[in-house]
Amino acid sequence: MAYDAEDTRRRIFAAASAEFADHGLAGARVDRIATAARANKQAIYLYFGCKERLFAAVLRAKLEELCGTVSIDPDAVAESVGRIFDWYQDHPELIRLLLWDSLEVCDDPDNERERRDAFRGNVRQLAGTDPAAPPDTGRVRAAQDLLFTLMGLIAWNFAVPRMCRMVLDEESEEAALARRRRTVIETARTLAAQHLHSGLTR
Structure with a gap:
């Protein structure tokens, strides 16, 4: 099966949303996000750069989802x-x-x-x-x-x-x-x- 980058991104995003909501930025762990997303940590850093940018992206997307809905x-x-x-x-x-x-x-x-x-x-x-x-x-x-x-x-x-x-x-x-x-x-x-x-x- 070919690697689906967009699906991996979605899984990381969903796992990060739950992790950050439960633990905040400081308490969140990239390894837990990777495990929940069935992805490796390198993919997270590749797509989002760092934990802080991932948190910002998650919050921005949630607010956009609210405004769009x-x-x-x-x-x-x-x-x-x-x-x-x-x-x-x-x-x-x-x-x-x-x-x-x-x-x-x-x-x-x-x-x-x-x-x-x-x-x-x-x-x-x-x-x-x-x-x-x-x-x-x-x-x-x-x-x-x-x-x-x-x-x-x-x-x-x-x-x-x-x-x-x-x-x-x-x-x-x-x-x-x-x-x-x-x-x-x-x-x-x-x-x-x-x-x-x-x-x-x-």
């Missing part, structure tokens, strides 16, 4: 937030990767620039502005604040699921998350009306 419709913010909530629930590794990134990864200007550009696109979409048009400062800034607030409103539920269960006094994390989903959607609806309207009047 669900986006925030400025005319239906609450419904979009519900779909993003569901995506996080189906992909618990993303929040863990983001937390490890905050705890362990030093500033990387090139990586930050790339992610900043992606978020600018999300903001423009939420603000309902043409990407080629001059920025409408009030509306864009309101959309920036709204986007970050919504991200926190969604992600915190998955960052501390046991605390969510205890604060809400529910018997299970599933029941707590179902209740939180309803609350997050309604809160998003209210915040969108307030933020985007205030942006138009600045």
